Amino acid sequence: MSTSPAFAIRQADIADIVFLARHRAWMFRDMGHLPSHLEAPLERATAAYLREAMPRREYIAWVAEGGPDPATAIGGAGVQLRPILPRPRPIRDPDGLELGPEALVLNVYVEPDWRRRGVAEALMRRLLADLDARGIRRIVLHASDEGRRLYERLGFVQTNEMRFEPA
Numbered sequence: 001m002s003t004s005p006a007f008a009i010r011q012a013d014i015a016d017i018v019f020l021a022r023h024r025a026w027m028f029r030d031m032g033h034l035p036s037h038l039e040a041p042l043e044r045a046t047a048a049y050l051r052e053a054m055p056r057r058e059y060i061a062w063v064a065e066g067g068p069d070p071a072t073a074i075g076g077a078g079v080q081l082r083p084i085l086p087r088p089r090p091i092r093d094p095d096g097l098e099l100g101p102e103a104l105v106l107n108v109y110v111e112p113d114w115r116r117r118g119v120a121e122a123l124m125r126r127l128l129a130d131l132d133a134r135g136i137r138r139i140v141l142h143a144s145d146e147g148r149r150l151y152e153r154l155g156f157v158q159t160n161e162m163r164f165e166p167a
């Protein structure tokens with residue numbers, strides 16, 4: 001477990017699903033993307049997904065604990081590991097192929113009272129170190145306005161992804 005004076009980061013387990021699901025709903029709420037009547041349904045649906053995906057190691061999460069009760073999760077981050085079709089590696093490794101899996105970073109969330117103390121950066125650095133240790137090199141995410149500077153600081157760059165928006 002890595003520590004700072006005020007909080008600690010650890011890998012999550014299924015006992016943390018209640019926090020992980022709540023934080024996902026709060027993340028969308030804080031980004032202004034979730035009407036209040038959908039908070040509870042999103043939390044329930046997320047918990048149901050995580051109960052399946054975490055034991056399969058398809059979803060891996062980390063939590064930050066802090067405050068007077070050390071078991072209180074005050075933030076978290078996760079990755080969904082997805083198979084990819086083999087593809088050439090980017091310029092840095094022109095002779096190699098990328099075989100996957102790809103890690104999609106999701107659910108980066110820190111409770112409002114704990115923001116701007118480096119919690120998200122510590123979560124992300126731990127996530128990146130653990131993925132590196134697993135040999136996972138392809139790591140993608142969709143940044144919120146609030147998160148963008150953090151990800152840029154960690155080395156994430158803009159890509160050319162597009163999304164279809166049905167009329």
Ligand SMILES: CC(C)(COP(=O)(O)OP(=O)(O)OC[C@H]1O[C@@H](n2cnc3c(N)ncnc32)[C@H](O)[C@@H]1OP(=O)(O)O)[C@@H](O)C(=O)NCCC(=O)NCCS
Nearest residue numbers: 030108109110115116117118119120121143144146147149
């Ligand atoms: C985005 C979010 C996860 C950031 O969490 P956080 O713990 O506040 O992030 P950090 O503390 O690591 O970094 C945030 C800022 O605080 C600054 N900071 C870090 N430690 C600090 C300290 N001790 N004193 C003052 N500032 C500090 C960082 O430099 C950074 O500044 P910048 O935004 O100008 O680059 C959080 O605001 C959040 O949950 N937002 C709502 C949901 C969301 O948008 N999630 C991201 C989805 S992609």
